[in-house]
Amino acid sequence: MKAIRGAFLDFLDDPFYRDEREAVRYLPDGLLVIDGERIADFGPYGALAERHAKAHITAYPGRLILPGFIDTHVHYPQTEMIAAFGEHLLEWLAKYTFPTELKFRDKAYARSVADLFLDLLLQNGTTTAQVFTTTFAQSVDAFFEACGARNICMVAGLTGIDRPGAAPPDYLDTADSFYADSKDLIARWHMKGRNKYAITPRFALGSTREQLDRCGQLKREHPDAWVNTHMSENQKEVAEVAELFPEAKDYLNVYERAGIVGPKFTAGHAIHINDDAFRRLSSSKSAISFCPTSNLYLGSGLFMIHKAKSVETPVRVGVGTDMGAGDSFSLFTVLNNGYKVAKLQGQKLSAFKGLYLATMGGAKALMLDNEIGSFDPGKYADIVVLNPHSTLHLSFRAENAIIDSTLSTANQSFEQLRHDAFGMMMLGDERSVDATYVSGELLHPKAPASC
Ligand SMILES: [Zn+2]
Known part of the structure; x- marks a missing residue:
C-alpha cells in the first residue's frame, strides 16, 4: 500500500x-x-x-x-489547431476544423495526437474528459488504445456528421455507416477497462434526421452509453437548425425527438436557450458543459450559469475547455473565464464553486460520481x-x-x-x-x- x-x-x-x-x-x-x-x-x-x-x-x-480535474467537453483531434484566427463557429469549422480532422483517417497519426493530447491533459491536472473524435472509426480506436495504456477514465465516441454541405464530402459519414461503426466501437470499447462510450452526433446542424434517429436507436440498444453533443452555441447555428427542423419547437427539442435526452446526455454550451429549455434539461436530468473560454474565443455568447444552477431549474453542470475552440487545456483558465462570464451577468463565481464544477460537479454531470470526483x-x-x-x-x-x-x-x-x-x-x-x-x-x- x-x-x-x-x-x-x-x-x-x-x-x-x-x-x-x-x-x-x-x-x-x-x-x-x-x-x-x-x-x-x-x-x-x-x-x-x-x-x-x-x-x-x-x-x-x-x-x-x-x-x-474533469473536462466535460474537449476535442482531441483539434490539439494541433489551437489558436486559429478570426472566425465564428461555422466559418471556423469550415476553414480550420474539418481540414485538420481529415488527417485522422490515418490511425498512426491519430494515435500520436491522442498520446500528446492525454499528456497535455495530465500536465494540466485533468484525469477524466468527455471527448469528441472524428467521423473515422480508426480515430476512436487510436484514442481508446492510448487511454488503455494509461488506465485513465475517458468518455468518447465516433463523432457523426452526415448532412451534405455541413463538412467536406470526404469527411461526411452516413446515417447507416455511423450506426454500424458505432455498434462495432461500443462492442470493442464500452466499459472495457475504464473506457466509457458516448454516442456522439456532432451537432444538430451536422446531422440529418436519419442520423439523429440512429442515435436514438443506439441509445435504446445501449441504455448505459453516454450521449455527447453540442447545442445552441451560436445564434446563426440556432437559426439554421430552426429552418432544418421546423417540426421541433427549439434546438433541444430536435434531440428530444430523437430520443437521446436524459441522464448521461450532455449538451455542450447551451448558451442561447430559454427558461423552458432549462426546465426540460432539469426535469430530464440532463447535463450541460459550460465552456466559457471557447464561448469567448469564438464570440459565441454568455452562458447563464445562474439559471442552470438555480433552485427552480437545477441542471447538472460541468466545465469544458472545448479545445481547440478554447485556447487552453487548463481548467484554471476555463474557471478564470467562467468568473468573467458570470460577472458580466451580475453573478459571482467563487473559487469553491469553480473548483466544485471542475471536480465533483463534472463527475455528477457525467454520472461518474460513484467512481471519481x-x-x-x-x-x-x-x-x-x-x-x-x-x-x-x-x-x-x-x-x-x-x-x-x-x-x-x-x-x-x-x-x-x-x-x-x-x-x-x-x-x-x-x-x-x-x-x-x-x-x-x-x-x-x-x-x-x-x-
Ligand atoms: Zn466542442
Whole structure:
C-alpha cells in the first residue's frame, strides 16, 4: 500500500446550494491511502497514521491536493489547431476544423495526437474528459488504445456528421455507416477497462434526421452509453437548425425527438436557450458543459450559469475547455473565464464553486460520481497535487493575504484557503500542477528514464 500526505480539498456537497463551509471538506494535514487503483482510506493524518504505519508515504508539504480535474467537453483531434484566427463557429469549422480532422483517417497519426493530447491533459491536472473524435472509426480506436495504456477514465465516441454541405464530402459519414461503426466501437470499447462510450452526433446542424434517429436507436440498444453533443452555441447555428427542423419547437427539442435526452446526455454550451429549455434539461436530468473560454474565443455568447444552477431549474453542470475552440487545456483558465462570464451577468463565481464544477460537479454531470470526483474510499485514486505558490506573483499574493486576525485559527486557515484557491483559479495554469495520479499511479511528471 502507498499513501499521500498533505492538505486535501474536496466537496461533500454542492456549494451552489449549500453554505460553502459545509460543502467543502478541507483536511490541512490529511492522509490518503491507495490500494492498487483505488482509494482505500482517507482522513486526518493523526487519526490514520498508526493504522497505516507500513504504507509508503509520499508527502507534499505546502501543496493543495484535489481530486483530478474533469473536462466535460474537449476535442482531441483539434490539439494541433489551437489558436486559429478570426472566425465564428461555422466559418471556423469550415476553414480550420474539418481540414485538420481529415488527417485522422490515418490511425498512426491519430494515435500520436491522442498520446500528446492525454499528456497535455495530465500536465494540466485533468484525469477524466468527455471527448469528441472524428467521423473515422480508426480515430476512436487510436484514442481508446492510448487511454488503455494509461488506465485513465475517458468518455468518447465516433463523432457523426452526415448532412451534405455541413463538412467536406470526404469527411461526411452516413446515417447507416455511423450506426454500424458505432455498434462495432461500443462492442470493442464500452466499459472495457475504464473506457466509457458516448454516442456522439456532432451537432444538430451536422446531422440529418436519419442520423439523429440512429442515435436514438443506439441509445435504446445501449441504455448505459453516454450521449455527447453540442447545442445552441451560436445564434446563426440556432437559426439554421430552426429552418432544418421546423417540426421541433427549439434546438433541444430536435434531440428530444430523437430520443437521446436524459441522464448521461450532455449538451455542450447551451448558451442561447430559454427558461423552458432549462426546465426540460432539469426535469430530464440532463447535463450541460459550460465552456466559457471557447464561448469567448469564438464570440459565441454568455452562458447563464445562474439559471442552470438555480433552485427552480437545477441542471447538472460541468466545465469544458472545448479545445481547440478554447485556447487552453487548463481548467484554471476555463474557471478564470467562467468568473468573467458570470460577472458580466451580475453573478459571482467563487473559487469553491469553480473548483466544485471542475471536480465533483463534472463527475455528477457525467454520472461518474460513484467512481471519481472526491476522496471517498472505493473511488479511483485520480488525484492532482497543486502548488498555490507556483509563480512569483502567486507566491507574493499568497503571502500577503489580508486575513481577519480576530477570527479563530481554524477560520483564518479556511480564509487563507479561500484566498489561495481563488488565486489559482484566476492566475493558475499548468505551472500550478506539481503531480497528477491516475488509478493510483503517478503519470505526471513522468518518471525519468533510467540509464
Ligand atoms: Zn466542442
